[in-house]
Amino acid sequence: MTFKYTIIGMFCDGCRTKVEKALNDLEGIEATVTLEPPIATITMQKPVQTDQFQEALSKAGSYSIKAFNPNDLHLPVEQVVVEHPKNAAGKYYCPMFCEGEKVYDDAGDCPVCGMDLVKAPDLAAVKIEFTCPMHPEIIQDHPGSCSICGMDLVPLEPKDSEENKVYLDLWSKMKIALFFTVPIFIISMSDMIPNNPLLKVLDTQTWNWAQLILSLPVVFYACWIFFVRAWKSILTWNLNMFTLIGIGSGVAFLFSLVGLFSPDIFPNEFKTHHGTVHLYFEATTVILTLVLLGQLLEAKAHSRTSGAIKELLKLAPTEATLVSNGVDKLIAIHDIKKGDSLRVKPGDKIPVDGKITNGESTIDESMISGEPIPVDKNINDTVIAGTLNGNKSFVMVAEKVGSETMLSQIVQMVNSASRSRAPIQKVADRIAKYFVPTVVLASIITFIVWATFGPEPAMVYGFINAIAVLIIACPCALGLATPMSVMVGVGKGAQSGVLIKNAEALENMNKVNVLITDKTGTITEGKPSVEKVFAIENNENELLQNCASLNQYSEHPLAEAVIKFAKLKQISLIEVNDFEAIAGKGVIGTVANKKVAFGNRSLMEQIEAKVTEDLEYKISAEQKLGKTVSYIAVEGVALGFISISDAIKETSKTSIQELIRQGVEVIMLTGDNENTAKAVAKELNLTSFKAGCSPEDKLNEIKRLQAEGKIVAMAGDGINDAPALAQADIGIAMGTGTDVAIESAKITLVKGDLQGIVKAKNLSHAVMKNINQNLFFAFFYNVLGIPIAAGVLYPFFGVLLSPMIAALAMSFSSVSVIANALRLRNSKL
CATH class of the missing domain: 3.30.70.100 (Alpha-Beta Plaits)
Structure with missing residues (x-):
């Protein structure tokens, strides 16, 4: 059936x-x-x-x-499509990834850590609307002219992003918090001034009531969200930084309320010489305002870390010039269909992926590949959406539109990788899980110790130091340490032509000590050209016709070279039956009722073809010159060969030398013959290589190295490399290669040369170094701050840490992590 x-x-x-x-x-x-x-x-x-x-x-x-x-x-x-997979684009997620990849439809707080949910960028280009600069009431969804004045319509300015709305909301609350907190701080600190001038205006009790009134907008409006988050965290027992903030500042505020309304219930050691109770409205409001400042800075930072995605999205033009029946027409980018002919004028951005059909130009691909040198493009050359045309005009055919373009794929990969979790994050997660209960316990012990053994007023000292411990220990910096670095690092990689599939690949690339690399398309240009066709019986054109016809169904770069050479010779292709591609060996089929095979020595052995000694000698001579030679067999007899050359990329030698300098062993595994592989290895100063490798051989070699404890990266670009790319600890695909190779890899190099591997290695090292620095900042402030806040220095130096200074130190730890992560944007790869 x-x-x-x-x-x-x-x-x-x-x-x-x-x-x-x-x-x-x-x-x-x-x-x-x-x-x-x-x-x-x-x-x-x-x-x-x-x-x-x-x-x-x-x-x-x-x-x-x-x-x-x-x-x-x-x-x-x-x-x-009936049902699309759930995508994070346009959804909301926790910046600390408390629930992994979980996303939400609406804005709000993370139910685990209480942080503001961040909106993931919309990966599809926003539908552009056009308006008249003179008559803004004219709005339409396609280019054209104004129906009133005739002026050309211009794209409508996009609305504020979600991140910007969050930032502006926090900034408005910050201004309110500052407006009311500063007077409270001045009133409270005036007690430290000899002959307090404020007491000449009003008495202490009245100023205490003033502090209460001024604190209400701060506590119940500008910073009320922190108490809501703290309460949620206790109800769900997902204890987090807001648990500590809520308990610490909440206890201080409630204590102050009781002290203001019922001062008589407190012992004398809680009172000033004026008979009023020591109140902590200033500690409450200053702490909350400093935490709000930290949230404000984080909102700004998240907007900046997603800047790479936004910049990539901006690369896509809003309109294109359609060539229809010889007439140019301006259309919106969303209206382009596969097969459309598009004119790209000097200085224009390429609208979609496609090939040049008429004309030539020089194109700046730096925004995609990270390489500043413009690339010459001629007829049949591929052009990429978002790249910038030079000073010539050309016509192209649209081949990939919408989400299929390389730019869209890059944006998707960057977004996915930015939201993935690095293995090192698990360490921070385990620590944070036990950290909050430990801090609460430390705070209680601090109060008991001070209340029992501290100087008078012992209870006041114990209360203040307990709050300081709660505040300074907030682990917000610990949660931000890894995600911030990953987000910035992935964006930096994308801008340099290194596309990273997930944070695990970014982390593990730093550990790689063996690089397995293919030859064709990886070390070499991957654009082979036929140099010679040799036939024993001088029927070269017939052999070439058989080979070209057979190869019209193959995706291998060598096949394309053979077909191109046949077309130059004006040799027509004929029908092929029973075509079969044998991975790592070649192709076979029936051409003109004859069984034809085209491939390497292994294929000849598999089909048991007869190869004369004279033919072997001639082939060996070609191979020693570094040429790739493929046998041609007809009806089980080798009748000739085709010699193909593939130039080594200019960057291959310097890249390999740099990787070796960094302690990476570079091994070339190729399906080509021993002589050709040896010639290439000699030119590159490679000490390790293996020739005649099938896809299974490459796979087994990687498994062998992994069994020895090696961390293996594999670089390749063909379908035959896909199993090895999937097996390797880090699979690295050339962006110029096949879709299946890119699908199997964890890192893709847009430009497709080994220099990208050096960049990936340097980026990984920089990101991991940055993460470790961030973790140090987080632990340094917490570990050092908790005992100081508890008062360990007081018996020796008389030093105590007030809750306000503790809040400042806690906020500073978050700022340090954010600022340090953003430094990655300036890293040189």
């Missing part, structure tokens, strides 16, 4: 491979999956419910399956 199904959610060949494997893993199922159209043809021995297929696909990824409907093939992908 054979049935067809529509597969939903596939966007690349990597998706197709995963879906096909997931279906074939089911017992009694034989499935063939195609990407365009997205159809699975399934042969089953006995009836299988669609739910079973869906269960298998859900484990493989965000894919759906439904009964095939031919009408689906005529709909855009977004209309075919």
